[in-house]
Amino acid sequence: MRNPQLNANGELTHLLSTEGLPxxxxxxxxxxASSFLKVSHRDVKKxxxxxxxxxxxVFFENSTRTRTTFEIAAKRLSADVINLDVTRSSxxxxxxxxxxxxxxVAMHADMFVxxxxxxxxxxxxADHLRRLGRNDVHVVNAGDGRHAxxxxxxxxxxxIRHYKQDFNNLVVAIVGDILHSRxxxxxxxxxxxxxxxxxxxxxxxxxxxxxxxxxxxxxxxxLRTGLRDCxxxxxxxxxxERMNGALLPSAREYFHCYGxxxxxLALAKPDAIVMHPGPMNRGVxxxxxxxxxxxxxxxxxxxxxxxxxxxxxxxxxxN
Amino acid sequence: xxxxxxxxxxxxxxxxKNGLDACLDLFIVDGRIAAIGQPPTGFxxxxxxxxxxxxxxxxxxxxxxxLGGIETELAAAVAGGVTSLACPPDTKPPLDEPxxxxxxxxxxxxxxxxxxxxxxALTQQLAGEKLAEMNSLTRAGCIGFSQAKHxxxxxxxxxxxxxxxxxxxxxxxxxxxxxxxxxxxxAHDGEVASRLGLTGIPVSAETVAIAxxxxxxxxxxxxxxxxxxxxxxxVALIRTARHAGMPVSCDVSIHHLHLSEMDIGYFxxxxxxxxxxxxxxxxxxxxxxxxxxxxxxxxxxxxxxADGKQLPFAEALPGxxxxxxxxxxxxxxxxxxxxxxxxxxARITCDPAAILGIEAGSLAIGSAADIxxxxxxxxxxxxxxxxxxxxxxxPFLGYEVSGRTRMTLVGGRIVFEA
Numbered sequence: 074m075r076n077p078q079l080n081a082n083g084e085l086t087h088l089l090s091t092e093g094l095p096x097x098x099x100x101x102x103x104x105x106a107s108s109f110l111k112v113s114h115r116d117v118k119k120x121x122x123x124x125x126x127x128x129x130x131v132f133f134e135n136s137t138r139t140r141t142t143f144e145i146a147a148k149r150l151s152a153d154v155i156n157l158d159v160t161r162s163s164x165x166x167x168x169x170x171x172x173x174x175x176x177x178v179a180m181h182a183d184m185f186v187x188x189x190x191x192x193x194x195x196x197x198x199a200d201h202l203r204r205l206g207r208n209d210v211h212v213v214n215a216g217d218g219r220h221a222x223x224x225x226x227x228x229x230x231x232x233i234r235h236y237k238q239d240f241n242n243l244v245v246a247i248v249g250d251i252l253h254s255r256x257x258x259x260x261x262x263x264x265x266x267x268x269x270x271x272x273x274x275x276x277x278x279x280x281x282x283x284x285x286x287x288x289x290x291x292x293x294x295x296l297r298t299g300l301r302d303c304x305x306x307x308x309x310x311x312x313x314e315r316m317n318g319a320l321l322p323s324a325r326e327y328f329h330c331y332g333x334x335x336x337x338l339a340l341a342k343p344d345a346i347v348m349h350p351g352p353m354n355r356g357v358x359x360x361x362x363x364x365x366x367x368x369x370x371x372x373x374x375x376x377x378x379x380x381x382x383x384x385x386x387x388x389x390x391x392n
Numbered sequence: 393x394x395x396x397x398x399x400x401x402x403x404x405x406x407x408x409k410n411g412l413d414a415c416l417d418l419f420i421v422d423g424r425i426a427a428i429g430q431p432p433t434g435f436x437x438x439x440x441x442x443x444x445x446x447x448x449x450x451x452x453x454x455x456x457x458x459l460g461g462i463e464t465e466l467a468a469a470v471a472g473g474v475t476s477l478a479c480p481p482d483t484k485p486p487l488d489e490p491x492x493x494x495x496x497x498x499x500x501x502x503x504x505x506x507x508x509x510x511x512x513a514l515t516q517q518l519a520g521e522k523l524a525e526m527n528s529l530t531r532a533g534c535i536g537f538s539q540a541k542h543x544x545x546x547x548x549x550x551x552x553x554x555x556x557x558x559x560x561x562x563x564x565x566x567x568x569x570x571x572x573x574x575x576x577x578x579a580h581d582g583e584v585a586s587r588l589g590l591t592g593i594p595v596s597a598e599t600v601a602i603a604x605x606x607x608x609x610x611x612x613x614x615x616x617x618x619x620x621x622x623x624x625x626x627v628a629l630i631r632t633a634r635h636a637g638m639p640v641s642c643d644v645s646i647h648h649l650h651l652s653e654m655d656i657g658y659f660x661x662x663x664x665x666x667x668x669x670x671x672x673x674x675x676x677x678x679x680x681x682x683x684x685x686x687x688x689x690x691x692x693x694x695x696x697x698a699d700g701k702q703l704p705f706a707e708a709l710p711g712x713x714x715x716x717x718x719x720x721x722x723x724x725x726x727x728x729x730x731x732x733x734x735x736x737x738a739r740i741t742c743d744p745a746a747i748l749g750i751e752a753g754s755l756a757i758g759s760a761a762d763i764x765x766x767x768x769x770x771x772x773x774x775x776x777x778x779x780x781x782x783x784x785x786x787p788f789l790g791y792e793v794s795g796r797t798r799m800t801l802v803g804g805r806i807v808f809e810a
Contacts, residue, residue, distance in 0.1 A: 077658055092587070171702055191704030192589040193659030200658075201702075218706070219589030258589055282586035283594075 077199055080208065084392040087199045087212040088385050090221040091263040099266060103231050105384035106377065112149060113379060122387045123152035126183040130156045131173070132215070133189040138352070139215055142375075143186045143224075146382035150390075152184075170194060171201050178202070184211045184386060192218030192255075211389040213382075219253050224385055225350055226259025228378040230267060232370055233305055235377065236346050240267040246299050246341070248275040248331060249309030249358055252282050256350045257309055265289050275299035276331060279320040296331050300340040308333055308349045311358050324357045334360040338368065346370045396438050396804055397421055399431070403443035403765065407450060407755035408738035409745075418448065420761040423804035427757065443765055446798055449737050450753045451475025451506075451762035452718060453744040455643050455690040456619060458711075459483070459508075461782050462496075465695065465715070466505035468781035470808040472716040473764030473797040474691070475506050476745070476752040481513040482540030488513035488524045490532035497533040505807050507762075509535045509750060511565060514553050520544040523556055530562060535748055536617070538565035541666060543601065545571060551608050558614040563749065565617040568601035568626065569593075569667055578706045580622075580670040584653040590706060593668050595623040602629045610638060617747055618642040620692060622667035624677030631686060641747045644678045645692035646721045647712055647787065651675070655787055661701045661708035662787040683729060688743040691718040695783020713783030720793035723768060727794075733768070761804035770796040 076093040080086040085098055112120055128147040130140050140156060147154045159173060170189075177185065187195045195214040202210050216222040237243055245264055251257040251274050264272050265288075274281055274290045285292050293299035300306065316324045338347065347359075347369045355361045363369060398420040405428065406413050412428075419427040419435055426432045454477040459465045469477055479496065481487035487496070493510045500508035512534035516522045519542075526537055537557055543566075544550040557564045574597040579585040581592025602618060606629065609616040621627055621644050633640050647665060652672040656663045663669060681687040694711025701708050718740060726736035745753030752762055771794045776784035800808035 169699070169702070170704070189704065191706050193706075194704040196659045197702070197704055217589075218704075219591075221589070255589060258587070283581050283592060284583040284586050287583040288587060 077196060077203070080392065085388055086208065086392055087195070088223050088389065089195050089199060089212065089214045091223045091226040091259045091266070092221070094263070094266060096266050099227065099230065099263060102227055102381065102384050102388060103234060105388060106231055106380040109383040109387070110377070110380040113376070118149050119151055120149065121151045123147065123150035123390055126152045126390060127181060128152045128154050128184045128186060128386065129177050129182045130154065130186045131159055131177065132157065133159045133170070133187070133194070134216070135160055136188055136216070139188065142378050143215060143382055146379050147386060149379070150383055150386055152386070170197065174198050174201060178205070178207060178210060182210060184213065184389065186213045186215050187217070188215040189217050192220035194218070213385060213389065216255055219255055219258070221259050222255040223259050224378070224382050225256045226263045227385070228374060228381040229260050229307065229348060230263045231377045231381050232348060232374050235373070236370060237304060240264070240269045243269045243305060244271045244273070244303040245269050245305040245307065246273045246275055246303040247307045247309065248296065248299065248333065250280045250311050250315055251276055251309065252280045253312065253315065254309050260307060261288055261290065273299045273303065277321070280315070296337055297340055300337055303341045304345055306333065306338070306341060306345055306347045308347065308359050310350060310352065311354055328357055332358060332360060333363050335362050335366070338363055348374055351375070397435060398804060399437035399440045400448060401440055401442050403446055403448035405448050405755060406734050406737055408734050409450070409742035409754040410756055411734070412755060413734045418755070420804045423761055425755055425757055425759055425761050428755070441799070446765050446767050447733070448763055448765045450741040450755055451764045451800060451802065452740045453748065453750070453753050454478065454693065454715065454718065455688060455744045455747060456480050457691060457693040457715060458695065460695045462499060463503060464780065464782050465693070466500065466503055466508070468715045468779070469506040470800040470802070471780045471797060473719050473766055473800055474715055475762040475764065475800060475802045476509065476750060477506055478509045478511050478535070478748055480511050480538060480540045482518060482542065486513045486518045487511070487529070487534070488516050488518070490525065490528045493529055493532035493534055504802070504805070506802065507752070509748060511535065512537045514539050514557070514564065515544065515549070518542045520546060520549060523553055526557060526562055527560060530560070535750060536563035536565055538619070539567070541567055543567070543569060543571050547604060547608070550604070551612065554608050554612040554614040558612045561615070563615040563617060565619055566605050567619045568598050568605055570597045570600045573597035573600060578664065578668070579656060580653045580668040582653055582671050584656050588656070588659065595625050595670070598623050598626045598667060599629060602626050606633050606638065606640065609640060616640045619690070620645055620648070620667055621678060621681070621687060622648055622670050622674060624674045627677045627681045627686065631681070634686065641688070642686065643688045643690040643744070643747070644682055645690050646714055646718055647692065648675065648678055649682060649689065649725055650721060651787060656705070659705040660787065661703060661705050662712065662785055662789065664705060664708050664710045665712070666710035679725070679729060682739055683731060685738070685743065688747055689718070689722055689739040690744070691715050693781070693783070695781055696785045697782070698784070701785050712786045713779060713781045714786070715781055716779055717774065717786060717788060717793070719764070719766060719797060720795040721788070723795040724793060761801050763801040764797055765799040766795055766797045768795050770794065772796055
């Protein structure tokens with residue numbers, strides 16, 4: 074079975090997941106992002122790469138934050154950006170996902186940036202476009218259920234590469250709600266492809282998926298063990314609804330066991346960086362002293378995110 | 393009254409029930425098998441059927457067929473060589489009223505295709521709160537009782553249902569899945585679900601339910617059948633119970649015999665099943681259970697229209713069209729597992745007939761002439777057009793399979809001819 078995000082020439086035609094992305098493709102995206110980063114620092118922050126193209130942000134699940142980053146990225150590439158908040162319109166009238174897509178294709182969309190609550194929804198759209206023979210319309214997954222958030226995964230890789238240069242000897246600790254995290258899955262696949270030496274999954278059993286060892290991870294239930302001598306700490310956001318007693322007794326107990334405090338961070342290497350996909354819950358998964366401290370690279374992640382999303386859209390439009 | 397005198401010539405007869413595996417002529421009089429080998433005295437055939445190169449076996453018996461559109465699905469059944477099938481009670485409305493059962497029986501008899509055996513609802517509206525009128529439903533034509541895919545959560549009520557059924561000797565069929573452990577789950581809680589971010593259903597959802605059902609069955613002496621096993625651990629529980637002498641039976645769907653969680657690929661909603669496709673080690677254990685005769689094979693025929701499948705995986709409806717693939721996929725399993733046809737065909741003829749307690753699945757002299765005549769080597773491609781069922785939903789679309797029904801007889805009448 075061919076990876077559905079690559080075309081017959083092995084080029085990226087959709088970005089659906091970091092899983093199965095060849096190392097060269099990832100490096101090409103990161104290198105391209107590096108050149109776009111300079112654009113963002115200029116007075117005139119635009120390049121004409123997507124001039125005349127229509128990028129549709131189709132969000133079946135609310136996220137002003139992510140949508141805005143895609144919007145900025147597309148506008149810096151000179152694309153026309155149309156934002157659709159589908160949670161409030163079509164689906165409420167009973168229109169199916171693929172009906173919505175057909176309608177937008179008829180409006181000459183060149184690219185869909187899709188967020189959906191169901192894992193696999195962007196795959197379904199990409200498969201539908203393939204059956205329609207529309208190889209010229211591209212899909213960017215902006216987060217589907219618990220499955221993937223590939224641009225976040227790639228911007229995380231950009232950040233790590235920026236601060237650590239080489240992946241080969243890196244120990245990366247991912248802490249928190251991995252079970253429900255599309256960011257964690259995207260990070261794990263990308264880190265594996267880029268050859269990170271060790272990836273650790275840290276959290277209570279209620280927040281870790283089964284069979285993690287099959288994904289090449291080392292599972293730690295103890296935060297101290299997991300953080301020891303690591304180079305990169307990726308903290309995950311704990312959604313409010315996970316703290317109601319079904320998976321965790323309370324936010325307070327979670328912070329006590331898995332919150333990243335300066336004392337805990339001291340177990341990592343002295344030059345370890347701390348990342349977070351945002352938005353943070355201060356005092357739940359991360360202490361403010363760490364979040365605002367010298368090892369945190371959380372705001373640079375946001376800056377790099379724009380450049381990475383520009384790179385992804387630029388590359389897709391060229392393939 | 394059927395006056396036809398049929399002479400089936402040169403067929404390779406395989407009758408697992410009676411250990412028959414030979415090329416012999418078969419003679420049908422008045423809808424029943426009158427003789428094998430030599431014609432009955434004074435027999436003058438009204439129609440001769442030359443079956444050279446074909447296999448004739450008892451018409452297939454399916455433990456669970458969802459009918460949807462009854463006309464098309466019964467036509468699909470006989471096109472697949474299925475002559476008897478059990479219909480689970482989760483029809484709309486559910487089969488909890490004798491009148492509904494009588495209507496289904498009458499309607500299927502009028503169509504005169506496959507024989508339909510309704511399974512009645514164990515509880516009213518399948519709601520798991522009040523017992524259904526099992527005695528009246530049996531008189532209306534039900535041959536057993538189940539909850540289809542709606543488990544009884546209240547274990548005391550489950551005990552009462554088994555006690556009441558056991559009073560009359562009725563068979564109870566359960567799909568073992570603990571609804572709390574399976575809550576919101578859409579795939580096997582394993583490697584693939586973890587990778588794809590799908591909510592998992594742990595194997596314990598099955599084993600907990602099996603253990604509960606076995607305990608209550610032992611207490612009540614009810615005749616218990618467990619439908620659609622999916623896991624190695626589930627098989628092990630039933631094997632142990634059988635060794636201990638419990639009369640429990642079970643089945644495995646033809647899809648679970650061939651597929652595993654890996655077949656979900658990139659969110660293929662045709663591979664969404666209830667119970668879910670599990671690990672390949674589970675599939676291997678199911679194959680051993682079927683080989684050993686611990687479990688029968690079932691089509692678990694569930695037609696779903698395109699709208700129900702063209703959705704993100706978790707939102708798509710579970711199930712696959714199975715009637716027309718039951719025979720070829722059973723043959724494929726036999727070939728892969730290097731098993732004699734007489735053994736493999738038992739799992740879709742006499743074994744399910746014994747589980748249902750119906751007179752079918754045999755070519756014995758005097759039995760109803762329900763026969764499936766098929767070419768074991770004819771290969772065909774599974775396409776939406778090739779399937780007569782309204783359900784075009786199968787993970788085997790595009791596959792080339794071997795084994796095609798050429799003629800199906802029900803009570804000596806030719807109900808399908810290719």
